Structures are given as C-alpha cells and as structure tokens.
Amino acid sequence: MQTNSAHPAAHSAPALDRQSLLPDCGNCFALCCTAFGFSRSAEFALDKPAGTPCPNLAADFSCTIHSSLRPRGFRGCTVFDCFGAGQKVSQGLFGGTSWRENPESTGPMFAAFKAVRQLHEMLWYLAEARCRTFDPDLAQQAAELGTIIGQAVDGGLQPLLALDIQELHARVRSMLMEVSTEVRSAYFAAGGDHLDAGLRPGADLMGINLRGRRLCGADLRGAYLIAADLRDSDLSGVDLLGADLRDARLEGADLSAALYLTQPQLNAARGSRATRLPADLVQPPHWWPGSGQG
Incomplete structure (x- = not known):
C-alpha cells in the first residue's frame, strides 16, 4: 500500500478548534436519548417516539445498558454523535436546569438541541476547511462563517429557534466544496486508482472492493459505501462529506x-488498531474484540 502522509495537502487536523465540539455526556440531560425518535430496526431494538425518554434511561440521565448497547440491539446509539450540542444546550442555553426539573422546558430544549447539533456539525467542518485550504481568503471566509454560527448559538433561545439553518447550511456547503476542490486537486498530478474506478459524488458503491487502492483525491461526497472493502487503502485527500460508511x-x-x-x-464502520485516523477522531471501541460493545 502506498501512503501520502507527507503530501502538502495532509495538514494536521484542527484539534484545538474542535475541543468544544466533542460530546460531554456527563453535562448533558440525555438529549440524544429523548429528543429524537427511532423505529425498530437493525439499529434499534424497539420503537421510540420523538420527545420521549428511552426506556433504558436512568434517573441520573445515564444509560443503563451503555456497556452492551450493540449486543442488546441498540447499535444506532453507538453511532450517534451530538458534536457537543448536548452540553451546550443543557448547561448553556438552559443554565443546568433539566427538562425533568422544569417540564415546561422540554419542547424548547429538544428543539434547541436539534438546531445546535446541526450548527455544531457545520462548525466541525468549517474548522477543517480553515485548516486545510491553501487560500488565505477561503480561510478567512470559513472563519467568518464560523463566527456567524457561533454567535447564533450564543445569541439566546428565541433567535436560535428562528434561525434559517438551511440558508446557513447552503453557505457552508458551498464553502466546503470549494475547499475540497482545491485540496483534492493537489493530488491529481500524481494520479491515483480513483481516476479509472468510476468513483464520484453520490455513487452507489455498496459492497465494492477497493482494497489496497490508492484513492487519493477522490470525491466520494455523499457516496454509498455501505459494506465497501477499503482495507489497506490510502484515502488521503478523499472527500467523505456525508458518505455512508x-x-x-x-x-x-x-x-x-x-x-x-x-x-x-467511523462509529458506523468497521476497523482495527491499524486504521490511521485524523488526530481528533478516535477508534470506536467495537473495532476490536473484548470492548464490551459487541
């Protein structure tokens, strides 16, 4: 397998910028276990309407089956990440008073959580765009968008709930695509296996065998890579925005x-200790035996 870790586009991940976007479940009122609903499927063992507590939720907002979610049929819980929205809403917007302590706050709190999660996910991507671009003007634009979103999150409950998130999302998406084109183009001169593999944004690549391939610079934005074999492949500079892994x-x-x-x-994928990840992402515990996650 060829690697491209020394390539100029392989900037270090913006770990410091993303610290506040990491989940802190101990300071959250289990908003992911209450605000969202789910249907019985391969991901969830039962039906749960949105806005209701999961039956596995304890009085202290912890999960009573956290150490065995996957074998108990709650794989979907192990995949979810709130990008730090849980603690931001619980401790920031609602001042540490839970929906159990103040039932009237339930609806607004859950709505705020859904909004902040989307906004924090945008911040996650913008931090990387600002770090990866070679263009100072693009970096500045990414920083300005991040500031706008940060001010929206910190601007109070009512302005947050009235925010046009779709308009912001469109602006962020345009920025991310521009940076992606720039970064990926730095890999094209060296060629790569993706040039003749039919890989493209939104492609149906379910179950495809790409093992050991040098895919540097490929655009797999929104691609369906369910059960794809990417073992030992080099994905440096590959755009994975919204890709289903x-x-x-x-x-x-x-x-x-x-x-x-x-x-x-990553949480939805399969990997091993030999999988190389960006600095601010972690290998899920279910990637190796004996983790307690099945």
Missing part, C-alpha cells in the same frame, strides 16, 4: 488526511 471495512486504511470525516461515520 456503515459496515465499511477500514482495517489498515489510511484516513489520517481524509477530508470531512466525522466520528459518526
């Missing part, structure tokens, strides 16, 4: 310089 095989793959990779994507 459920059950994708990542053992030995190099994602250390992949673009727009998130923890939820």
Whole structure:
C-alpha cells in the first residue's frame, strides 16, 4: 500500500478548534436519548417516539445498558454523535436546569438541541476547511462563517429557534466544496486508482472492493459505501462529506488526511488498531474484540 502522509495537502487536523465540539455526556440531560425518535430496526431494538425518554434511561440521565448497547440491539446509539450540542444546550442555553426539573422546558430544549447539533456539525467542518485550504481568503471566509454560527448559538433561545439553518447550511456547503476542490486537486498530478474506478459524488458503491487502492483525491461526497472493502487503502485527500460508511471495512486504511470525516461515520464502520485516523477522531471501541460493545 502506498501512503501520502507527507503530501502538502495532509495538514494536521484542527484539534484545538474542535475541543468544544466533542460530546460531554456527563453535562448533558440525555438529549440524544429523548429528543429524537427511532423505529425498530437493525439499529434499534424497539420503537421510540420523538420527545420521549428511552426506556433504558436512568434517573441520573445515564444509560443503563451503555456497556452492551450493540449486543442488546441498540447499535444506532453507538453511532450517534451530538458534536457537543448536548452540553451546550443543557448547561448553556438552559443554565443546568433539566427538562425533568422544569417540564415546561422540554419542547424548547429538544428543539434547541436539534438546531445546535446541526450548527455544531457545520462548525466541525468549517474548522477543517480553515485548516486545510491553501487560500488565505477561503480561510478567512470559513472563519467568518464560523463566527456567524457561533454567535447564533450564543445569541439566546428565541433567535436560535428562528434561525434559517438551511440558508446557513447552503453557505457552508458551498464553502466546503470549494475547499475540497482545491485540496483534492493537489493530488491529481500524481494520479491515483480513483481516476479509472468510476468513483464520484453520490455513487452507489455498496459492497465494492477497493482494497489496497490508492484513492487519493477522490470525491466520494455523499457516496454509498455501505459494506465497501477499503482495507489497506490510502484515502488521503478523499472527500467523505456525508458518505455512508456503515459496515465499511477500514482495517489498515489510511484516513489520517481524509477530508470531512466525522466520528459518526467511523462509529458506523468497521476497523482495527491499524486504521490511521485524523488526530481528533478516535477508534470506536467495537473495532476490536473484548470492548464490551459487541
């Protein structure tokens, strides 16, 4: 397998910028276990309407089956990441008073959580765009968008709930695509296996065998990579924005310089200790035996 870790586009991940976007469940009122609903499926063992507590939720907002979520049929819980929205809403917007203590806050709190999660996810991507671009003007634009979003999150409950999130999302998406084109183009001169593999944004690549391939600079934005075999492949500079990596095989793959990779994507995939990741993402515990997650 060839790697490209020394490539000029392989900047270090913006770890410091993202510290506040990491989940802190101990300072959250289990908003992910209450605000969202889910249907019985391979991901969840039962039906739960939105806005209701999960039956596995304890009085102290902890999960009573946290150490065995996957074998108990709650794989979907292990995939979710709130990008730090939980503690921001619980301790910031609502001052540490839970929906149990103040039932009237339930609706607004859950609505705020859904909004802040989307905004924090945008901040996650913008931090990377600002770090990865070679263009100072693009970096400045990413920083300005981040400031706008940060002010929206900190501007109070009513302005937050009235915010046009879709308009912001469109602006962020345009910025991310521009940076992606710039970063990926730095890999094109060296060529790569993606040039003749038919890989493209939104492609149906479920179950495809790309093992050991040098995919540097490919655009897999929004691609369906469910159960794809990416073992030992080099994904440096690959745009993975919104790509579906459920059950994708990542053992030995190099994602250390992949673009727009998130923890939820990794949590849905399969990997090993040999999988190389960006500095501010972690290997999910279920990637190896004996983790207690099945």
